[in-house]
Amino acid sequence: MAPGDSKIDVLIVGAGPAGLMAATWMARCGIRARIIDKRGTKIFNGQADGLQCRTLEIFDSFGFADRVWKESNHMLEICLWNPDADGNIRRSDRIPDTIPKISRFQQVVLHQGRIERFFLDSLKEHSDITVERGVLPEALIFDESLAEDVDTYPIDVTLQHLSEEELNPDQSQATNGTAKSDGLFRSNISADDTDDLLNRASQNAKTGTRETIKAKYMIGCDGAHSWTRRQLGYKLEGEQTDYVWGVLDIIPITDFPDIRMRCAIHSASSGSVMVIPRENKLVRLYIQMTTTERGGGKLDRSNITPQMILECAQKTIAPYKITYDYCDWWTAYQIGQRVGSEFSKNERIFLAGDAVHTHSPKAGQGMNVSMQDAYNLGWKIASVLNGTANRSILKTYQSERRRIAQDLIAFDHKFSRLFSGRPAKDVMDEAGISMEEFKDAFEKGNMFASGVAVNYGASVIVAKDGDAAEQGDGTDVSVKNPNGARVIGNAKLARNIKTGMRMPSFQVLNQADARPWQFQEMLKSDGRWRIVVFAGDVANASQMKRIKNLGSSLAAKDSFLYRFTPPGTSIDSIIEILTIHSSPRSETELFDFPDIFHPYSEKEGWDYWKVYVDDMSYHEGHGHAYENYGVDPGKGCLVVLRPDQYVGWIGEIEDVAEIARYFEGFMVQRT
Secondary structure, X not given: OOOOOOEEEEEEEOOOHHHHHHHHHHHHOOOOEEEEEOOOOOOOOOOOOEEOHHXXXXXXXXXXXHHHHHHOEEOOEEEEEEEOOOOOEEEEEEEEOXXXXXXXXXXXXXXXXXXXXXXXXXXXXXXXXXXXXXXXEEEEEEOHHHOOOOOOOOEEEEEEEOOHHHOOOOOOOOOOOOOOOEOHHHOOOOOOOHHHHHHHHHHOOOOOOEEEEEEEEEEEOOOOOOHHHHXXXXXXXXXXXXXXXXXXXXXXXXXXXXXXXXXXXXXXXXXXXXXXXXOOOOEEEEEEOOOOOOOOOOOOHHHOOHHHHHHHHHHXXXXXXXXXXXXXXXXXXXXXXXXEOOOEEOOOEEEOHHHOEEOOOOOXXXXXXXXXXXXXXXXXXXXXXXXXXOHHHHHHHHHHHHHHHHHHHHHHHHHHHHHHOOEOOOOOOOOOEOHHHHHHHHHHHHHHHHOOOOOOOOEOOEOOOOOHHHHOOOOOOOOOOOOOOOOOOOHHHEOOOOOOOEOOOOEEEEOOXXXXXXXXXXXXXXXXXXXXXXEEOOOOHHHHHHHHHHHHXXXXXXXHXXXXXXXXXXXXXXXXXXXXXXXXXXXXXXXXXXXXXXXXEOOOEEOOOOEEEOOEEXXXXXXXXXXXXXXXXXXXXXXXXXXXXXXXXXXXXXXHHHHHHHHHOOEOOOO
């Protein structure tokens, strides 16, 4: 939508990874959105770099994980270095960086600028949404009385378009012995410059234009100094430590043997270093610069230089030597763990990413969790705007993501202190950090850090047993169905598919052409819900009869599929059916299955990409999907997946009425 337009469905403030993730959902779901950023250019180097397994799965669902996979450096092993009895550092252990078999991806590193480029290219390919740079919000008015009326525009935002000279902060550009650019202006040790930019703009005769727009929804992805959060009067709750860490992105000149491995290095008395091998010969060093946990204010940024950071690293890894000729980027930050008290205002104005949680970057969580906030939120807003779902699903954003932020803060609180603390000299040294405890935390933290351990609590869209408030962040996410009692699925039918967690991925074959696929590749982020029919052994006549009865129920004109599908659209436009059976592929035909499982189009014929089989591939072996999913290969089951691939409900083949009740809890009837 052009800047002159006065109304927009969604305004996104901040074009970092979280904002771009939100915009990508809007693009894929056909939502009118604008995304603004106060900076004049995107990031070209430095900033966040770690990408966890779940993030790569999400990128793949949008179609650009392959670009990340090719360009990034892959993290396969972590080396732990600790002081020996004489106080000299030595390699004490090796562990896998990513826990084997938890995902089809492993952790990789690639600088934030490239990641943003992939998002921008995707936006260009799928929509006319472009990042409006040098634009920042100046005033916000929200009419709460209109919040529940889905057709209204209760948000008024005044936008200030900056002039060319106001757009970009100064960065050092020396390349010899300092750095190509520094990241201090984005660091938490620097003051927020939003008010300063607005003041300068108001006094500048050459300033850009000002406009006021009306929006149905607004998402603040504008960082730890969030302007949006300040307008709402919300706070980040938690603490700031006095641990100060420096970061260098360098091409290292060193005799340290594990410089191309991820390393956690504890020295006896000179702090800690984390080594992150990067793309293009770069290595990132996270370097502890102070060792006190409390008692001081923020470090004066004018005192921090790349040389100062390097000298701290040299002390930590002694007797090994390290220096550099080329530094691509550097910054410094204080560790702080904070989480927002509220993630939304009346489920109309939302906060995501650093705007509602801050923590140390060493576990590679900041950018990942921020993007996953927006990934959780984007499809929900789009579903409401498209008339697919009612507004009750929007309450689940805070319940689900604030709980994740709380868990992250608890994890980071322990992890950062274990990493920053002095190693214990012996078992009697209670003030020191046990290196065994550190290794244990590292290994347990790997599952959490991967992103695949996220487990959303019971809600209107997660049909599992237990107390919804306890499983979430304590907010009300009503699990009562308007047409009767609470819907709870039968989790025992799929032992390794967990309600509230993302659908795991195993290899299956396309029934029509024998091509092997990871099942997760079928779960594109296009806004659709999915019913996965584990059809079982359809070569057995009684089992095939169950499947044909299911097909008849789903195809009936009064079924929930038709009630929730807009007139004039295909039957799979809102809820797609995907089938995996366990019979030998050679003894089964696609047309053995009811038509609803492979819908017919007058323009394109039958859909050959809906039915899959758990069988041997000619070239890729057997995926053993039923065994890995923990589903009975004879009887099968049904699994409902949300548009973000998280499991919403599990039940028997015959439980069509229960699926209908599940969807009736939040979907809008269209016919």
